[in-house]
Amino acid sequence: MTKLNILQYSNMQNLHIRPELKLSILENNQSYLELEKKFLSKYSFNFLNTFSFDKAGFLELLLQLNKKGKIAISVGETQSLIEAAKEFENLGLKLSWINLQKDGNINKADISTEFDFIFISSYVMDTFVKTNLKEIKKLTNAKIISNASANYDISSDAIYFDSYKLTGFFMGGVILFDEELFEEKTIGFTNSIAVDFIYEALEKQSFDGSSKELFEKSLKEVLKDDIYFFVDNKQTLPYSLHFALKGIKARELIRTLALDDIHITNGEGCSLGLSKPSRIIQAMAYDETTSRNSISFSFDKAYTQDEVEKIVQKLAKKYRQIKVLNEGN
Template sequence: MRLDFIQNYPLNLQANEILFSNIYPNLSPIDPKDYAQHKQDIEEFSDFFGGREAYSFGFLCTDWFFLLEQIAKNGLIAYGISNHQQGYQACKLLGNFPYKLIPDSQSGKIEIDSIKKAIMNKCRCFIVPFVNEDILSINDIVSIQMLLQEELKDYILIIDISLAQSFQYPIPKILNSHTLFLLNGESIGLLRAHGSIIAKDFAYPFLFPPNLSNPMVFKALNQGVKNPLQVSYQDSKKLFYSCLKESLGDDLSLFVPLENTLPNSLPLRFASIKARNFLQALLLHKIYAINGQECLYGLTRPSFVLQEMGYTQLQARELISVSYRHLEDMKNLCEILKDIYLQIRLLEI
């Protein structure tokens, strides 16, 4: 059973077959048919999100660093620390860490007030995830864009839509000359380092990285977004939480209110445990879950998102970041989670 659905999205075999379907790594430099097809793939992909153009963006630290460095030359950055872990690492490599946009400890969202404070601090570029990593809460990107349009003549808004797209959550078509989308191909089943920047008449083309990409990447991305894995349209997160809460009482809580999270997504807080021990015990039952991105990538560190929000390392270790496609036997799963939790508390490990 997978409780890490959107964080560790299954590979889309058809999309990856497309990615490696070319015999040669480069298109013919003089064959107009090749370039016409490539252009069509880009147009179809970007149109899916209301855009007109798209560029390769691998979502690795080097990709993020180039993007951040280019922006930093032209204005102050307000960076949502709940973006992708590789973006967070790239921020550390800059001379000065950007102005931090931190999810509110109560709502779990990047609030409008924090955007206003960033504007007061003369920030002009805002990099915000639609869905916050680890805690899985949804930011109001439409209101953020409206505020920037009202307050600033020149601004750049970059929105990571990856986790929302994993769950096929509706993405507002708000691309314009000041707004970009980022999509991590890994979040729709492509192998790592095959993502995209999506744009529509963007006013600052110097931000687009001069990457040499796989010529089939946009055809593969099209396959990923248009033929995704089916997810349950019944949001059972509240029922799941109630079932678990009934067994564990005050030992179970949430880092973020469920009304602010994606469907079937729960940032569970198990009191006084270390997530690693809990996750190892779950593996014996063939149940896969994670604490946060740094746990997912094998870095054995608790959620940096929670720590930036003000939680201690010990508190951040209490997170089990749950997302699922569907639950076949919720009652049995709750019993397993309860038993493992109580055993760990009894053993004091």
């Protein structure tokens, strides 16, 4: 299997539920408490909560913060958070949006000193364009709450993790924080399985960006005028590559390459060839049709020159076949 969608779907194998992590007020929970202590120590935070990594779970977090101050959210965040924010507004509550520029970077002009909390990560979903949170801190005194599933920035005041992207299973998320930022849950309402699996995934997590330039060079040489770029890949996470192919929907290529055990992605929820275009590309002011051209690679190992050329040639062959079929319809 050639897994070039590692940042969207890690898909851990052989996960095992440990009976000793079972939570009960009538039993000794020492094994879980030790796990929680290791998790907090790894990232130097004091508190840990689990929450449902979906619209309802993020809405609960937003409602808690709303009691304490003004909230802003980057449109480059995970889809579940964006859906929660829209539901938050539907309830008649106010928050601010931080937009993306045409080049994929955060629009810093949208950041205000009036914000108390900002949901903004060290990378943008789908494109993996990096955001320097240290620079964001210079523009505001707000607490920074970020997704650390693909990259952790020490400038974050709270971090959360996506079990689906880290393990391939939906079990809920984990959020780490200080200063009683959120309402701490009792142990009986903690998803110990999610904590265990996410911690294990993070311990095993590895990336390798050594093949990024090889892939980009080979793609340009083989695809020539059929390839273009929404973002500057020098500004993306070092183990990610983002590009676009003219004249086809990415999901068509995703599906056909999967038959050859080559796995790529168009963005969140699109690695399986689903019909949704990249929301992030649309947030960068591209139309829906154009946003369907976008493709992301991400790497967890090094590839040889020969391996890169074979993968790119296979991709190019499938791409041209699909393009010809589309033109004939």
